[in-house]
Amino acid sequence: MSTPTSTAVDARVVLRPIATPLPLGFLALGVATSSFAALQLEWIAPTQGRTVALAVLALTVPLQLVASVMxxxxxxxxxxxxxxxxxxxxxxxxxxxxxxxPGAAVDGLGVVLLGSAACLLVPAASARSKLVPACVIALSAVRFAVTGVAHLDGGTGWMSLAGWVGLALAALSLYAALALELEASDGRAVLPLGRRGPSAEAMSEGWESQVRAAQHDPGVRRQL
Incomplete structure (x- = not known):
């Protein structure tokens, strides 16, 4: 009697549909960047910085963490x-x-912000198939870089520039969140998001094309 030398394994990958977390993260970003912009442009007193900081820690940070996990x-x-x-x-x-x-320039924070700005260039470059979200991440990198220079330089000119960049980022984040929400609710593009390549194909091709390579995704394949 011959002995089997191999065993066939039937594996099944189950995908759970979830809503896009990007609008949540972008709106939380808009709150943080506009609030700190008001401080940097001296629209509110420096003593209000603690209130702004608490609001960002309570609102922006947890919401963006949720968006990251999702x-x-x-x-x-x-x-x-x-x-x-x-x-x-x-x-x-x-x-x-x-x-x-209140209002102090902190060299250590400046170094951290410059490092974060450099790190954000990685997802910004990788998101080139979605132009508007890529621009949000790239402008976030610019915002952190300018703020980092302001802390290291200690001058009000750089801090004011950081505030204006922060307001521009808030407007772009709001647009991106609205465009993504409308796209998700209507099932089609309502406001331009600059989708191209794989991102555009993901919205137009059938279900089979979306899951064809799922077995090669991290968490499914044996090695990350």
């Missing part, structure tokens, strides 16, 4: 990585604002 679950490493770096950076900004004198 991005990983949705098999979108660009969204997950971008939201994770944003959440951590705003957390650092909030804690530094709470623990330093």
């Amino acid at each position: 991005g990983f679950l949705a098999r979108d490493p660009v969204a997950a990585t971008g939201m994770g770096i944003l959440a951590g950076t705003w957390g650092a900004v909030g804690l530094a604002t709470l623990t330093n004198p």
